[in-house]
Amino acid sequence: MSTTTPHIVVLGAGYAGMMTTKRLIQQLAPHEAQITLVNKHNYHYQTTWLHEVAAGTIDVNRSRIMISDVINTKRVHLVQDTVERIKADEKKVLLQNGELDYDYLVIGLGFEKATFGIPGMDEHAFSIQSVDTSRMIRDHIEYQFSRYKTEDNPSDDILTIIVGGAGFTGIEFVGELAERIPVLCKKYDIPRKKVKIINIEATPTILPNFDEELLEYAQRSLKARGVQFRLGTMIKEVKKDAVIVGDDMEEIKAGTFVWTGGVQANRIVGESGFELTKGKVNVDTMLRAPGHDDVFILGDCAWVMNKDTGRPYPPTAQIAIQEADVCAHNIKTMIQGGTLREFTFDDKGTVASLGGSEAMGTVFDGHKLYGLQAKVMKHVIDDRYLFLLGGPGLVLKKGKFRPF
Amino acid sequence: MSTTTPHIVVLGAGYAGMMTTKRLIQQLAPHEAQITLVNKHNYHYQTTWLHEVAAGTIDVNRSRIMISDVINTKRVHLVQDTVERIKADEKKVLLQNGELDYDYLVIGLGFEKATFGIPGMDEHAFSIQSVDTSRMIRDHIEYQFSRYKTEDNPSDDILTIIVGGAGFTGIEFVGELAERIPVLCKKYDIPRKKVKIINIEATPTILPNFDEELLEYAQRSLKARGVQFRLGTMIKEVKKDAVIVGDDMEEIKAGTFVWTGGVQANRIVGESGFELTKGKVNVDTMLRAPGHDDVFILGDCAWVMNKDTGRPYPPTAQIAIQEADVCAHNIKTMIQGGTLREFTFDDKGTVASLGGSEAMGTVFDGHKLYGLQAKVMKHVIDDRYLFLLGGPGLVLKKGKFRPF
Missing domain, CATH: 3.50.50.60 (FAD/NAD(P)-binding domain)
Known part of the structure; x- marks a missing residue:
C-alpha cells in the first residue's frame, strides 16, 4: 500500500458496495485514493431478483453480473475473499486469505436470516x-x-x-x-x-408500509x-x-x-464489535458507525433514522443506492475537505411484483399503479439501476424491459 | 365387448407394445379384431434416451410422445390405467380401475431394477x-x-x-x-x-458383447x-x-x-404366475408364454433364445421392435389362419453413445464405427424407429438427426 494516498476499502459488492465504488471512481482522481473492493464471489447479484431465482422463473445467470464487467479494474483493486473480522481500532480487515489496512472503510456486507430464536x-x-x-x-x-x-x-x-x-x-x-x-x-x-x-x-x-x-x-x-x-x-x-x-x-x-420473516446484519458486523440494535447498526446521519468516523455502514447492515417519523427507513435496494451516493460524497469530502452531507431519503415510490404480469405499488407523489402498468414501472426501476451500474449496454444485456 | 370379433389386449406402450399395436392396425381390418392398448401414462417414452434425461442433457419432453399422436384412436381403444394382475386361466386382466377380457394378450410391461439381494x-x-x-x-x-x-x-x-x-x-x-x-x-x-x-x-x-x-x-x-x-x-x-x-x-x-447393473421383468409378470428364469419368462420361438398359446410376452419381460448360441439375446430396443413384427404376424395368423412365424433376430448392429459427439459400435456386417460417424448412425437408428412409429412428421418433431 502507498503511504501517501489514502486507501478506501469497500466490503461487499451488493447494491451499496457497488454503487459506492462506482461513485468513488467518478469523484476521486487516481492519485487521490486507492480503492479496494472485497467480495466473496467474482460476481454482483441483484438481491431484489433472487425471489425469482428461488421460484425458478428466471435463471441464476440473469440475476448476476461479473464485477469486472462494470467496475474499472484499472481504478479498483478487486479482491475475491471472505471477510472474517473487522478490527476497527487497528483500521484493519481480516480476510480468509489475507488482511487489508484501510483509511476509510465501507461495510456493505448485506443481511442474513434472523430466526428470532424460533426452534428449528x-x-x-x-x-x-x-x-x-x-x-x-x-x-x-x-x-x-x-x-x-x-x-x-x-x-x-x-x-x-x-x-x-x-x-x-x-x-x-x-x-x-x-x-x-x-x-x-x-x-x-x-x-x-x-x-x-x-x-x-x-x-x-x-406488506406493512403499503396503502390499504x-x-x-x-x-x-x-x-x-x-x-x-x-x-x-x-x-x-x-x-x-x-x-x-x-x-x-x-x-x-x-x-x-x-x-422471509426477518433479516439482520451479516454476523461479521456484530462479531467485530459494532453495537447492534435489533440486529443492525444505528448509523449517524452521515452513515458512519458510532465511534468510528472512518467507518461507513450501508444497506442491510444499518438502520438509518427517518427524522420525520423517528423510525428507521425500511431496508430496500433504493435506499442502499441512495446511501452509496452520500457515503461516496462524504469520503471524498473527508479526503478533499468540505462539508459532510446528511442522508435524507428521496422516496421515488415502491412497486411490488406479484408474479407474471401482476404488480402494484406507488410512484412519485404516491400515485398508485396496478397490474401491467405497475409491472412495466417495476422493470423501469430495475433497469434504472442497471443503467447507473453499467450504462445502456448492461440494460440491454441483463435488463428486463428492453426499450432499445 | 363384441362377442363376434376377437379382442386383442396389449399391455404396455413401450417399444414392443407400441410397434405391435401399429402392426396389428396395419394387418387386421377393423371387423377382424378389436384392439385395446393399456398404459400407465398417456405417453410413450424412448427408454433408450432415458440416460440422457437422467444426466440432464435432454429435456423430459424430448423423450416422450403422446400415444394418441401416433396410434389411431379410431382403431385402438386406449386405456390409461395400471395393470394389477393377469389371470391367464380366465383370460382376464385386472386393472387398478377396472378389468378387461381378452382373446389374445400381448405383455410388454418392461423391466424393473434387479437388486440381486444386495443390501440397501x-x-x-x-x-x-x-x-x-x-x-x-x-x-x-x-x-x-x-x-x-x-x-x-x-x-x-x-x-x-x-x-x-x-x-x-x-x-x-x-x-x-x-x-x-x-x-x-x-x-x-x-x-x-x-x-x-x-x-x-x-x-x-x-459392455460384454462388444469388440475389444x-x-x-x-x-x-x-x-x-x-x-x-x-x-x-x-x-x-x-x-x-x-x-x-x-x-x-x-x-x-x-x-x-x-x-444399472441388473433388470428383470415387471413384477406383475411373476406375480401373475408366469414362470420366471433369472427374472424373465423364457418364451417359445413364436414368442408365447409356456402353456398359454394366447399370451405373447415381448421386450424386457422375456428371454428369447438364440438357437445358434443357446443363449438368450441381449434385451435391446432393436430386438423388441423385431419381436413386435413377429408377434403381430402371429396374432393375425391365429385369427385369419396360416402358419406361425418363428422369431429370428436380424442384427443390424449396435451403436453406444458415449456423450456429446462421441459414440462407437458396429453396423451391418460388423463394420466398426467411431466418434462422430458412430454418433450420426446412432441418430439414424433413433430416427428410424420414430419413422416406423409416426412417419416423417414425428422424426421432424422429436428426431435427433433432422435430415428434412
Missing part, C-alpha cells in the same frame, strides 16, 4: 439470501416434485410450500410461485390442486392464483416436514419452508 | 427406468450441487456420482454425465475436479473426460451416502448412486 428455523428453513441459497430453494422444490412422482404412496403434503413472512420478499416470492407452480405441475404431470402455497405472517396484514387499496389488490390477485394466507399467525417451531403455528400448536405439513 | 439397493439406489425415475436422478444430482454450495463445510463426496454396472445403460449414462458435469460445474461455480464420476462393474470388462477394439476406444474416450472405472469390483452394500465394494469392504462415499 436454523436447520430447516431456506432463505432467499444469495444466489446459492435461492437456487437451493428452486432445486428443493423441483426435488419434492420428483420425489412425489417416484415414491410409493407419497403424501400430497410434500408438495406444499410454506412461505414465512408477508413482507416485501415474502409477497414477491409467493407471487412468483403462483406463476411457477402451474408450469412445474405440467412438467411433472401433477394436478395443480395438489400443490398448496401458504403464506404465514405473524402480524394481521401483509394496494394491499387488497395484491391479496385478491394472489388468492385468485391459489395462494393461501394465514395472517396473524405466529410460527412457533419449524420441523423437517412441518411448521407448528399459533397458540394451539397447529401442525401444517410441508415439503418446503422458506423464511 | 432397494432404498438407496436410483434407477433409469421411467421418465419419472430418470428425472429424479437429474434433480437429485443438481440437488447435491446446490447443497454443496449452501451447506457449511460440505464434503466433496456429496458431489461424487457412482454408476453401478457397465452394461449398455451404465456406459451410455456415464458418457452423458461426462458431458453434463462440466456444464453443471459452470452453472454452480464448482471446480470440475471436485466432481467424481465412478463406474463400478463386477465383471472385468465393460471398440471397448478400448470407449474406455479411453470416457477416461479422458474424467470417468473412473472400477472393473472386477463387486458391490456388497449400498448406504445412504456410500457404496461398500470388494472383499475388503472398501467404502466409497457418494452423494448419488445409480444402479
Whole structure:
C-alpha cells in the first residue's frame, strides 16, 4: 500500500458496495485514493431478483453480473475473499486469505436470516439470501416434485410450500410461485390442486408500509392464483416436514419452508464489535458507525433514522443506492475537505411484483399503479439501476424491459 | 365387448407394445379384431434416451410422445390405467380401475431394477427406468450441487456420482454425465475436479458383447473426460451416502448412486404366475408364454433364445421392435389362419453413445464405427424407429438427426 494516498476499502459488492465504488471512481482522481473492493464471489447479484431465482422463473445467470464487467479494474483493486473480522481500532480487515489496512472503510456486507430464536428455523428453513441459497430453494422444490412422482404412496403434503413472512420478499416470492407452480405441475404431470402455497405472517396484514387499496389488490390477485394466507399467525417451531403455528400448536405439513420473516446484519458486523440494535447498526446521519468516523455502514447492515417519523427507513435496494451516493460524497469530502452531507431519503415510490404480469405499488407523489402498468414501472426501476451500474449496454444485456 | 370379433389386449406402450399395436392396425381390418392398448401414462417414452434425461442433457419432453399422436384412436381403444394382475386361466386382466377380457394378450410391461439381494439397493439406489425415475436422478444430482454450495463445510463426496454396472445403460449414462458435469460445474461455480464420476462393474470388462477394439476406444474416450472405472469390483452394500465394494469392504462415499447393473421383468409378470428364469419368462420361438398359446410376452419381460448360441439375446430396443413384427404376424395368423412365424433376430448392429459427439459400435456386417460417424448412425437408428412409429412428421418433431 502507498503511504501517501489514502486507501478506501469497500466490503461487499451488493447494491451499496457497488454503487459506492462506482461513485468513488467518478469523484476521486487516481492519485487521490486507492480503492479496494472485497467480495466473496467474482460476481454482483441483484438481491431484489433472487425471489425469482428461488421460484425458478428466471435463471441464476440473469440475476448476476461479473464485477469486472462494470467496475474499472484499472481504478479498483478487486479482491475475491471472505471477510472474517473487522478490527476497527487497528483500521484493519481480516480476510480468509489475507488482511487489508484501510483509511476509510465501507461495510456493505448485506443481511442474513434472523430466526428470532424460533426452534428449528436454523436447520430447516431456506432463505432467499444469495444466489446459492435461492437456487437451493428452486432445486428443493423441483426435488419434492420428483420425489412425489417416484415414491410409493407419497403424501400430497410434500408438495406444499410454506412461505414465512408477508413482507416485501415474502409477497414477491409467493407471487412468483403462483406463476411457477402451474408450469412445474405440467412438467411433472401433477394436478395443480395438489400443490398448496401458504403464506404465514405473524402480524394481521401483509406488506406493512403499503396503502390499504394496494394491499387488497395484491391479496385478491394472489388468492385468485391459489395462494393461501394465514395472517396473524405466529410460527412457533419449524420441523423437517412441518411448521407448528399459533397458540394451539397447529401442525401444517410441508415439503418446503422458506423464511422471509426477518433479516439482520451479516454476523461479521456484530462479531467485530459494532453495537447492534435489533440486529443492525444505528448509523449517524452521515452513515458512519458510532465511534468510528472512518467507518461507513450501508444497506442491510444499518438502520438509518427517518427524522420525520423517528423510525428507521425500511431496508430496500433504493435506499442502499441512495446511501452509496452520500457515503461516496462524504469520503471524498473527508479526503478533499468540505462539508459532510446528511442522508435524507428521496422516496421515488415502491412497486411490488406479484408474479407474471401482476404488480402494484406507488410512484412519485404516491400515485398508485396496478397490474401491467405497475409491472412495466417495476422493470423501469430495475433497469434504472442497471443503467447507473453499467450504462445502456448492461440494460440491454441483463435488463428486463428492453426499450432499445 | 363384441362377442363376434376377437379382442386383442396389449399391455404396455413401450417399444414392443407400441410397434405391435401399429402392426396389428396395419394387418387386421377393423371387423377382424378389436384392439385395446393399456398404459400407465398417456405417453410413450424412448427408454433408450432415458440416460440422457437422467444426466440432464435432454429435456423430459424430448423423450416422450403422446400415444394418441401416433396410434389411431379410431382403431385402438386406449386405456390409461395400471395393470394389477393377469389371470391367464380366465383370460382376464385386472386393472387398478377396472378389468378387461381378452382373446389374445400381448405383455410388454418392461423391466424393473434387479437388486440381486444386495443390501440397501432397494432404498438407496436410483434407477433409469421411467421418465419419472430418470428425472429424479437429474434433480437429485443438481440437488447435491446446490447443497454443496449452501451447506457449511460440505464434503466433496456429496458431489461424487457412482454408476453401478457397465452394461449398455451404465456406459451410455456415464458418457452423458461426462458431458453434463462440466456444464453443471459452470452453472454452480464448482471446480470440475471436485466432481467424481465412478463406474463400478463386477465383471472385468465393460459392455460384454462388444469388440475389444471398440471397448478400448470407449474406455479411453470416457477416461479422458474424467470417468473412473472400477472393473472386477463387486458391490456388497449400498448406504445412504456410500457404496461398500470388494472383499475388503472398501467404502466409497457418494452423494448419488445409480444402479444399472441388473433388470428383470415387471413384477406383475411373476406375480401373475408366469414362470420366471433369472427374472424373465423364457418364451417359445413364436414368442408365447409356456402353456398359454394366447399370451405373447415381448421386450424386457422375456428371454428369447438364440438357437445358434443357446443363449438368450441381449434385451435391446432393436430386438423388441423385431419381436413386435413377429408377434403381430402371429396374432393375425391365429385369427385369419396360416402358419406361425418363428422369431429370428436380424442384427443390424449396435451403436453406444458415449456423450456429446462421441459414440462407437458396429453396423451391418460388423463394420466398426467411431466418434462422430458412430454418433450420426446412432441418430439414424433413433430416427428410424420414430419413422416406423409416426412417419416423417414425428422424426421432424422429436428426431435427433433432422435430415428434412
